Amino acid sequence: xxLTQLDDPELIRAANEGDIGAFEKFVRAHTDAVYAHAYxxxxxxxxxxxxxxxxxxNVYRALPDFEGRSAVSTWLFRITRNVCLDMxxxxxxxxxxxxxxxxxxxxxxxxxxxAASHVDLExxxxxxxxxxxxxxxxxxxxxxxxxxxxxAIGVPAGTVKSRVFRARxxxxxxxxxxxxxxxxx
Numbered sequence: 001x002x003l004t005q006l007d008d009p010e011l012i013r014a015a016n017e018g019d020i021g022a023f024e025k026f027v028r029a030h031t032d033a034v035y036a037h038a039y040x041x042x043x044x045x046x047x048x049x050x051x052x053x054x055x056x057x058n059v060y061r062a063l064p065d066f067e068g069r070s071a072v073s074t075w076l077f078r079i080t081r082n083v084c085l086d087m088x089x090x091x092x093x094x095x096x097x098x099x100x101x102x103x104x105x106x107x108x109x110x111x112x113x114x115a116a117s118h119v120d121l122e123x124x125x126x127x128x129x130x131x132x133x134x135x136x137x138x139x140x141x142x143x144x145x146x147x148x149x150x151x152a153i154g155v156p157a158g159t160v161k162s163r164v165f166r167a168r169x170x171x172x173x174x175x176x177x178x179x180x181x182x183x184x185x
Contacts, residue, residue: 008072016063023063027056034080037137041084043126055083070148077142078152081134124174128167135163136171 006014006022008029014022031052038051058079066075125133138149139160146164150157 009068012063012066012072015060023060027059030076031056033141034076036141037077037080038084039122040125040133040137041130042087043122047087051080051083051087054087055080058083070151071144073142074144074148074152077138077144077149081138081152121171121175124171127174128170132163132167132170135160136167139164 006025008026011022011026011029015026034055035048035052038055039045039048042048042051055076059076062079066072125136128136134153135149135155138144138152139146142149144152146157146160150160153160
């Protein structure tokens with residue numbers, strides 16, 4: 001079977017059997033999500049690149065341990081999250097600040113386009129609390145169902161739902177997508 005026809009678990013099996021092309025295809029398929037999570041966690045390009053590289057080293061080492069009891073996306077999210085947290089704990093990197101931009105400077109009559117030019121999505125994401133950002137990334141970026149995100153983060157599913165709801169509501173307000181303009185409330 002050609003690599004293009006393999007799904008993630010099959011790519012992992014092939015990589016475990018020594019097929020480096022399968023691992024490369026798996027990496028290419030998921031690097032954007034891993035990088036985006038790391039960038040949103042740290043708010044720094046270099047830190048995100050370092051974390052992404054470390055994630056793939058850890059994934060490669062963990063391939064033989066993947067048993068398929070959880071979805072590949074859940075497994076990958078856990079590894080990515082743990083690498084970011086480990087880098088933070090080791091003092092190698094600093095997490096993005098909770099509120100890196102003064103949103104009061106956005107006029108109430110700004111259109112969504114004007115607000116987006118002042119506060120882009122990544123800046124708005126960094127304005128979320130780390131807990132809300134983590135839950136939102138698990139669900140929106142890695143595509144985890146709420147129950148799997150809850151398991152990966154270590155909180156109840158209801159907590160993940162409320163964090164994702166808060167994150168979405170905040171992003172809508174921060175990006176002035178609610179039609180009312182004016183940034184955060």
